Amino acid sequence: MTRREFAELIERDGGAVYAFCRQMTGSRDEADDLYQETMLKAMECHERIDDELGNPKSFLMGIAAKTWKSRKRMYARRQRIAPKEYVDDEGIFWELADGAPSPEEAYISRELCRLVRMEIAELKEKYRIPVYLYYSAGLSIEEIAVSLHLPKGTVKSRLHTARTLIGKRMEEHGYERS
Amino acid sequence: MRDHEKRLDEIMRRALASDERPDEELNRLILRQWKERTDMKRNMTKRIYATAVACAALLVTVSAGAAVRYLTMDEIAGEVDADGSIAAAFSDGDAIWIDEKQETGDYLVTLLGIAPGEALTEQGVDNVSNGGMYIVVAIENADGTPMADASEYGEKEMSFFVSPLVQGLRPWEYNAVYFSGSFSQFTEQGVAYRVVECDNILAFADRELYVCATDTTFYDNEAYHYDEATGVITRNEEYRGMNALFSLPVDPSLADPQAAAAYLERLEEEKHAETSDAADESVGDVKALMEEIREKMENGREDEALDEMQALEDETKTVQKADGRYEYEFMDGIWYFYEDDVKDGQSIQFAYTDYDEELARFTGLDMLILTENGDGTAEVKAYHKNLAE
Numbered sequence: 001m002t003r004r005e006f007a008e009l010i011e012r013d014g015g016a017v018y019a020f021c022r023q024m025t026g027s028r029d030e031a032d033d034l035y036q037e038t039m040l041k042a043m044e045c046h047e048r049i050d051d052e053l054g055n056p057k058s059f060l061m062g063i064a065a066k067t068w069k070s071r072k073r074m075y076a077r078r079q080r081i082a083p084k085e086y087v088d089d090e091g092i093f094w095e096l097a098d099g100a101p102s103p104e105e106a107y108i109s110r111e112l113c114r115l116v117r118m119e120i121a122e123l124k125e126k127y128r129i130p131v132y133l134y135y136s137a138g139l140s141i142e143e144i145a146v147s148l149h150l151p152k153g154t155v156k157s158r159l160h161t162a163r164t165l166i167g168k169r170m171e172e173h174g175y176e177r178s
Numbered sequence: 179m180r181d182h183e184k185r186l187d188e189i190m191r192r193a194l195a196s197d198e199r200p201d202e203e204l205n206r207l208i209l210r211q212w213k214e215r216t217d218m219k220r221n222m223t224k225r226i227y228a229t230a231v232a233c234a235a236l237l238v239t240v241s242a243g244a245a246v247r248y249l250t251m252d253e254i255a256g257e258v259d260a261d262g263s264i265a266a267a268f269s270d271g272d273a274i275w276i277d278e279k280q281e282t283g284d285y286l287v288t289l290l291g292i293a294p295g296e297a298l299t300e301q302g303v304d305n306v307s308n309g310g311m312y313i314v315v316a317i318e319n320a321d322g323t324p325m326a327d328a329s330e331y332g333e334k335e336m337s338f339f340v341s342p343l344v345q346g347l348r349p350w351e352y353n354a355v356y357f358s359g360s361f362s363q364f365t366e367q368g369v370a371y372r373v374v375e376c377d378n379i380l381a382f383a384d385r386e387l388y389v390c391a392t393d394t395t396f397y398d399n400e401a402y403h404y405d406e407a408t409g410v411i412t413r414n415e416e417y418r419g420m421n422a423l424f425s426l427p428v429d430p431s432l433a434d435p436q437a438a439a440a441y442l443e444r445l446e447e448e449k450h451a452e453t454s455d456a457a458d459e460s461v462g463d464v465k466a467l468m469e470e471i472r473e474k475m476e477n478g479r480e481d482e483a484l485d486e487m488q489a490l491e492d493e494t495k496t497v498q499k500a501d502g503r504y505e506y507e508f509m510d511g512i513w514y515f516y517e518d519d520v521k522d523g524q525s526i527q528f529a530y531t532d533y534d535e536e537l538a539r540f541t542g543l544d545m546l547i548l549t550e551n552g553d554g555t556a557e558v559k560a561y562h563k564n565l566a567e
Binding site for chain 2: 010018023035036039040113114132
């Protein structure tokens with residue numbers, strides 16, 4: 001892989017990798033570190049991207065997930081010092097309601113997103129990682145399976161379990177199923 | 179997906195959506211690091227050369243009608259040789275000046291010369307291989323236009339594979355990649371120079387030795403023919419692209435069959451070691467086990483397949499087919515068996531479990547066997563194997 005191809009890879013898939021790093025770490029600074037470390041590791045084995053992998057995005061995500069796992073204690077330590085910051089909800093809640101939302105609807109939607117993110121952050125790692133890969137980074141189930149070296153069935157099952165768990169917790173927060 | 183699941187799915191999608199992108203400066207920093215890394219391997223300094231050549235022998239003289247003067251070995255070494263070992267190798271009496279041109283694809287390829295790297299051994303630099311050797315090739319555009327500079331974004335145009343090959347050794351298995359190869363490359367006055375350093379293969383001098391050059395990143399099977407009976411390698415005349423192949427004029431008396439055999443043995447050991455490492459690192463060994471179990475199950479050797487697995491009796495359940503699939507709750511998740519995957523009334527699923535961070539591998543394997551009852555229901559049995567034992 002040439003530098004130009006690597007630049008194109010960053011341009012094409014960097015956003016998805018960054019979205020995953022952002023969710024995993026919860027802060028922009030930490031995300032920058034994880035993202036940079038991921039890309040530098042990818043650089044070290046860039047021949048493999050050319051040679052044996054039809055899906056560089058899955059490869060990058062696999063590196064990101066593995067890097068995060070190996071560094072999570074460090075990130076957790078930093079986390080205690082600087083609590084998580086979330087992406088601004090502007091632009092999200094307006095889309096959640098049908099038509100122009102009332103201020104109350106907007107508030108509910110915004111609060112719903114905040115709670116969902118909070119609960120997802122509390123999920124066990126084995127559910128949380130596929131959830132972020134699926135919903136934040138936009139990977140397909142097949143791509144997640146490749147990234148995490150898991151059978152597709154396991155990925156489907158984990159996503160399903162994650163949704164079930166989040167659904168239950170949202171009910172505990174007073175949100176109804178339908 | 180049920181309605182409430184769909185709604186939750188949508189909420190999660192929106193809650194986790196992010197337009198945030200890495201800062202442009204961060205991406206530039208990463209790309210700068212790429213450049214610094216490659217610059218360490220390839221000296222791409224451009225210099226304007228004086229017409230007069232100070233001392234070194236000119237590798238190749240200008241061919242009739244051509245306006246190109248190739249760099250001298252000293253000049254080439256000046257570009258890529260940090261420790262003087264290349265210059266030393268080529269100033270040695272064993273260097274072979276070849277100067278053979280082949281026009282192939284869109285390129286004119288000139289094999290300038292080869293040199294055994296005995297100087298390395300003498301200096302004690304090379305403690306792994308057999309002294310090493312260097313191959314120097316010049317590549318030009320056949321239409322006379324200058325080659326792209328190997329600068330900033332020019333590497334794509336500089337993607338070549340130059341390698342020694344040996345008669346009787348399958349070229350896709352035995353090439354520069356496996357001969358501990360590395361290369362340096364630069365462009366000067368429109369000519370691309372590639373200096374390949376690899377293990378010394380002159381111990382095989384009683385066979386035909388070749389140098390191949392393609393405009394690909396790695397060895398391309400399509401570019402050459404390999405005769406399994408004679409071991410002879412030839413160009414594929416139908417190949418669209420650059421596929422030069424030079425025979426090296428080496429003295430057969432340089433052959434050392436004993437050293438050659440020992441070298442091949444070492445290569446095999448290294449290949450085996452790499453395979454083992456890869457298996458340890460990934461789930462390759464678990465995959466092999468899964469395939470073995472599946473093969474036994476499909477060939478009526480169920481007892482043998484299940485012999486070493488622990489049956490999880492409490493997990494046996496009868497499940498109902500709905501929407502073309504069976505749902506089975508196992509451990510803390512739902513497993514789907516799709517009817518398309520059911521063959522002869524049976525479907526098997528595996529899962530790696532119990533990831534051990536210290537060992538960096540999975541230490542458990544779960545197997546679920548679904549057997550259809552023929553009335554829209556099926557029985558699912560679960561098994562577990564401890565791989566840490």
